[in-house]
Amino acid sequence: MKHAYLILxxxxxELLGYLLEALDDPRNTVFIHFDKKVAVLPVLxxxxxNVIILEERVDxxxxxxxxxxxELLLFQTAQNHGKYSHYHLLSGVDMPLQTQDVIHSFCAKHANKQFIGYSQGDQKAHIERKxxxxxxxxxxxxxxxxxxxxLRKILRFICLRLQIILDIKRNLDIEFKKGTQWLSLTDEFVAFLLAQKxxxxxxxxxxxxxxxxxxQTACWNSRFREQIYDMTHEGNGSQRFIQWRDNQLIDWEVKDFDTLQRSDLLFARKFTSRHNDLPAAILRKLKEADL
Structure with a gap:
């Protein structure tokens, strides 16, 4: 089956170029949403x-x-285009850590699994605030x-404080869950998600x-909950290798190359042009593995 790669x-x-080269496989269709604020689109x-750049763009x-x-626009465009076994949501500064053969084989082995990362620990305060x-x-x-x-920041703060003081809450009819936004979903679950758009x-x-x-919430409150690949580990569940330190997202650097190479996860984020030798090195390794 073919895979759809959805890129924000x-x-x-330049990093998007490395990512696209790593995904360049006849089994893949790549859908790219460029922020509406981007005035000049790169030549890719x-x-x-097959690469499809969305004509409709969101600010x-x-x-x-x-x-x-x-994100929903990407999912909708991809599903309108054709049937794919998996839809991988990536940012333009992500990279695969495995070859396309490995990624396709892994997804075929777990054909009915949703690769969604769920945050661990008590998330009640985060959910309530957000x-x-x-x-x-x-x-x-x-x-x-x-x-x-x-002025807007002050008004927002006052509004939030008043809601806390008066105990005003919304969205009390559903159990929320949270985790990383980067995930890989099956065709059936994408259709389920889009029906609720x-x-x-x-x-x-x-x-x-x-x-x-x-x-995370849509999946948790549905029959697809049984298809979650791993609820106990956010990285393994989403198959994304992401560095966090003190609740801050950390860029990968050249010194992290060996760490990334040892990972069994499918994708990593995030990379930066300040260390663009790293995605270039990952790309070389992927090409060598395909020989």
């Missing part, structure tokens, strides 16, 4: 994989439901420092970082 991209297009070429804002909208309160001005979570942004966008409007919650 907005910068670091493949020899074997993606960090923390806002627009990220969810962009999706059970109303967040004003969600397109402006990241501020530029101008007077308008400062309007409800998802409505529920998660005026929330914070819903991209870490909406898929």
């Amino acid at each position: 991209a907005h910068h670091e297009f 070429r493949t020899s074997f994989a 993606v804002r960090w923390g806002d439901v627009s990220i969810v909208a962009a 999706v059970q309160r109303y967040h004003l001005f969600p397109k402006h979570f990241r501020t530029s420092g101008n007077m308008g942004d400062k 309007d409800d998802i966008l409505k529920r998660y409007n005026y929330t914070f970082c819903a991209d870490e919650i909406f898929v």
Whole structure:
């Protein structure tokens, strides 16, 4: 079966080139959503994989439901295009750690599994803050420092404090779960997710970082819960190797090459052009393994 790779991209297009080269396989179709704010799109070429750049583009804002909208647009475009056994959601600064033969074989072996990472430990406070309160001005979570942004930040803070004081909560009719937004899903589950698209966008409007919650929650509250690959480990569950330190996402550096090579996980994030020798080295290793 063919695989669909769904990529959210907005910068670091040299790294996107490495990623695309690593995915260049006739069994793959690559769908790329460029943030609407990108004025000039990069020239991208493949020899074997079909690449589809979405004409409809979302103005993606960090923390806002627009990220969810962009993801759903990618899933919808891919499913409209054809039937795929798995849909892999990646950012433009990710890289596969395994060859396409290994990835396809692994997914075929676990054909009915959903590779969704679930955060461990008590997430109640995170859930309550992010999706059970109303967040004003969600397109402006990241501020530029101008007077308008400062005013919006103050109003948002006041609104949140009032909700806490008055014990105002929303979305109490569902059990939420959270984890990494980067995941790999089956065709059946993607169809299930898209059938709820309007409800998802409505529920998660005026929330914070819903991209870490909406898929985990939809799967958990459905019959697909039994198909979760690993509920006990976020990285293994999602098949993503991601570095965190003090709740901050850490870039991979050249010194991490051996660590990445020893990993059995399918993908890693995130890479940076400041250390672009690293994705280049990973790409060389993948090509050598294919010989």
